[in-house]
Amino acid sequence: MKNVISSAQMRDADRHTIDTAPIASVDLMERASLAFVGAFMQLYPDRHVSVLVCCGTGNNGGDGLAIARLLQGHGYDAVTVWIARFTERETDDFATNLTRLHNTPVTVAEFLPADELPEIRQSVVIDALLGSGLNKPLTGDWLRLVEHINQASKQVVAVDIPTGLRANGIIPATEPTIFAHEVITFQRPKLSFFFPESAQTMDRFQVVDIGLDEAFIEGAPADFKLVEPEDIRLAYRKRKPFSHKGTYGHALIIAGDTSTMGAAILCCGASLFSGAGLTTACIPQEGLLALNTRHPEVMYCAMADLPDLWDRFDAIGIGPGLGRRVALFEKCLAYEPKPMVIDADALTALAHEQSLLDKLPARSILTPHMKEFDRLFGDHGTWWDRVRTAREQANARGLVIVLKNRYTFIAIPDGRVLINLTGNPAMATGGMGDVLTGMLVAFLAQGYTPEEAAMLACYLHGAAGDRLVADVGMAVVPATQVIEHLPAINGML
């Protein structure tokens, strides 16, 4: 898992790399700018596209100057630079790059405080005004310039981070920023990119490697970790020769009600396709025909038989579409504790009866979306606060909290948060949560730890959706398709 590091840690990594590589700081800026230009050229291959590079006078601005020079060197023939001279301070690397830029034909205009800003006629604006050095909200001339750029409604590509966005996750709703369609960021995504509030500031980001010392970055203390494909390959255990269904555990899904039987069937299907050796459904009897038709492999357990059969199960998933049968949840908490996934209506029951939280089996997995989370732990004005509560609760109660979001945050008992990057907006359809729950139960039944199960299920769930979008071209992905695509994803590992 890769560390997500703070701006201060990034500065340390910068300094460390300069000292130990060794590399001059201006050469590191050149490397960063080259990496940016490589990514930019993929986005805008037309050398005649008109580009306005807006630069501050710090190192983000220094990058902008180097980028303008490099683009011109690559044959981009309509590059203009604006420099915002709103402070007398400039960094050494900015100054060096300004001298270098003056040796090229690129047009440079400088703006002093209160200067009138000309109309922006270029098609693309590169935002190199302020980067990770931001230490206060935008005001005065900075704000005026950023608003001028936003009002021009051009394509905006930000260098490292959109101007005005704080890097470290806390995003006040009222703070103005530039709006960037694309962010080309250095070495690591900034923590803020994973918080839904960042959608007001940016559409997409991509990370480019600028050769900072990776060992140093990975050695830094980090509360947030990115789940990488390599982590999944390492965690995932391929099926062994001579293994049998007993090797892969028995999952019990307690779900479904008259009008929400589909949730139970989706959940069971996901368990089946995620490799549980056996899957049993505790659903209302009226759902049996549908279950047998859709998934004849799944067995049935009547509500009344649960106490007698409980010993047979290795992991329990409870909640999807449980509806009026939700009292079952409290009953199950009185039986012998088993690895458990708590979702949907069972989460609502927890919210109504908070004392049940203390009765959850150790290291249970909770899978709330935002509303379920707030019902459970109180309203949160920002995602930063919500994630902080998730960390506190996971740590204090020894739970794994899968806080569902465009980038799902997995808060684990040791206080860290794993960030899952797979998944896409085409998957924003009903039933996806039921599928995730089924997958989690299946992985628990197979003997994975709750942390591993959460990581695998979130990653593979999103990866199946990503495949369906990328390879099959689906604009909208229904949950059943994700289930059927899971084996192919597993085989890929």
Ligand SMILES: NC(=O)C1=CN([C@@H]2O[C@H](COP(=O)(O)OP(=O)(O)OC[C@H]3O[C@@H](n4cnc5c(N)ncnc54)[C@H](OP(=O)(O)O)[C@@H]3O)[C@@H](O)[C@H]2O)[C@H](O)CC1
């Ligand atoms: N390791 C890396 O990732 C590398 C990053 N590079 C680039 O460097 C920037 C960070 O550069 P830095 O010089 O530290 O900071 P900025 O350019 O972002 O900001 C410059 C100064 O602006 C002032 N400031 C901060 N907030 C505001 C504001 N709201 N309004 C006005 N001015 C503001 C502040 O100075 P003060 O003296 O006023 O406190 C900043 O110092 C990084 O983002 C990358 O683009 C390197 O090029 C390569 C390595």
Ligand SMILES: [K+]
């Ligand atoms: K920027």
